[in-house]
Amino acid sequence: MNTKRALTILFAVMFLVMVGFGIIIPVIPFYAEELGASPTELGLLMAVYSLMQLIFAPMWGRISDGIGRKPVIMIGTLGLALSFFLMAVSTALWMLFAARIIGGLLSSANMATVMAYAADITSEEDRGKGMGIVGAAIGLGFIFGPAIGGIFSSSSLSTPFFLAGSFALFTFFMVMFILRESLSIEKRRKESLRKSGNLFHAFKSSSTNMLYFLTFFVTLSLAGLEATFAYFAAERADLGTIELGYIFMIMGLGSAIVQGGMVGGFIKRFGEHVVIQIGILVSAVGFLLILFTDSFITAAIYLTVFGLGNGVIRPSVSSLLTKKSKIGHGGVTGLLSSFDSLGRIIGPPLGGWFFSISIGLPYIFGILLSILTFVLFRVFTAPQLKSIRREQEL
Incomplete structure (x- = not known):
């Protein structure tokens, strides 16, 4: 196939x-x-x-x-x-x-x-x-x-x-x-050898361990937004369920177009480490813009900006981890999914708690978390990944 x-x-x-x-x-x-x-x-x-x-x-x-x-x-x-x-x-x-x-x-x-x-x-x-x-x-x-x-x-x-x-x-x-197996018997043996030992050996690679936490932070802020935006939009722009359905549809389509048709080209040209940083910054801008929502149009535009930034992060992280990790692809993606799930467990109640304090607080938290994630990634991960990429090109 x-x-x-x-x-x-x-x-x-x-x-x-x-x-x-x-x-x-x-x-x-x-x-x-x-x-x-x-x-x-x-x-x-x-x-x-x-x-x-x-x-x-x-x-x-x-x-x-x-x-x-x-x-x-x-x-x-x-x-x-x-x-x-x-x-x-x-x-x-x-x-x-x-x-x-x-x-x-x-x-x-x-x-x-x-x-x-x-x-x-x-x-x-x-x-x-x-x-x-x-x-x-x-x-x-x-x-x-x-x-x-x-x-x-x-x-x-x-x-x-x-x-x-x-x-x-x-x-x-x-x-x-219809679907054929992607792993031959020989490849399964190799993957089994690669996955031997403790799964958390994945964290021994200082160039990739931050990526799991990055996924957690990104999902945490996204889940908080999803849990509170309906109330926020109703308060700020008097939007109902039908309008919200259209807004999330527009955001989803924009994110899907970027992921399905553009992110691969971005990664080829700039590398995952650059695309991840751009995605984090665009997400932060999206969170900031959401605070100024006052109509259906602004809600759709601002949420889509956030969705575009958020949409390029996960494919870039998955791509990078499967390239660099020393354990099998399944172990890597399974561990990544766990961090994603942890964000989805904690995000909604945390977002709801922030919203109960101030309706804009979940998005301010999203901005601060995005900035923190960007700084941590840029300081601890990006230089090592850039160095590895340069060595491979030579």
Whole structure:
């Protein structure tokens, strides 16, 4: 299977996975409330999924290094389908929690392994393009999923869960019959040798260990924004749910276009270390502009500026880590997914707490965190990466 076709299939896999995941987003609060969930229990229901991903993503990444990517992606997509169907037939709150735990445990195999697959089939020169395509699929899935879920929830609150399960099940069969394994037996042996020892040997490389924390900081500020922007926009610009849906769609499309069509070229020309720094600075500018939101137009423009900056960081980080790390690709991407999940666990309650103090505080925090991340990256990581890049060019 040639690289272009394989990346197209990976794009379809992650798009369908994220559409299915996105379908339930606008429905699950009402579904849980119908089963007697309090606001606190709803928060725990959302957090337990990310907690499972935090714990198990590195495990699945490591397993994929040993047995291959395809079977692990199949486990992830089938597990996601099972969790959605279990949620659809839930008649008690504990059943929803059980379904979310199962879903988080098994579906944590998906993103890490798909990114590892993209690393397997791309050269170092084209690694950024491959990671960008995966990132674009994730972004587009998040755009279309909630819209579909909102439409089909009008007939029954359980319908979106059945629909999401069907998407995941279709993806499972697509992987089974169309996607070929990216790791030969020989490559699996090499990956197994590379992953031997403690996973946290990844941190021994001073040129890359900051990248995991950078991912955590970026996701932390993003999750805080996602949790509070609806309230902020309603207060500052009197925007409702429909307008917010359009705004997030515009932001998502802009981010997907940059990731899918531009980030690979940026990385080839400037290197990941430069693109990451530009992404952090643009994100900081976006946070600053959001504070001046006063209409639908300004909200859409400012949030898109933030989305463009944020969108180029993750593919660049994934590309760089898979190039430089001394452990297997699956171990790297699994650990990266864990840091992403940690940000998604802490970000919403932290953002909500800041918002309760002052409505602009989550975005001021985002600016300060972006500046801190930029300084740390520039001082501790960028010089070493630049030196390595110069040596490779010579």
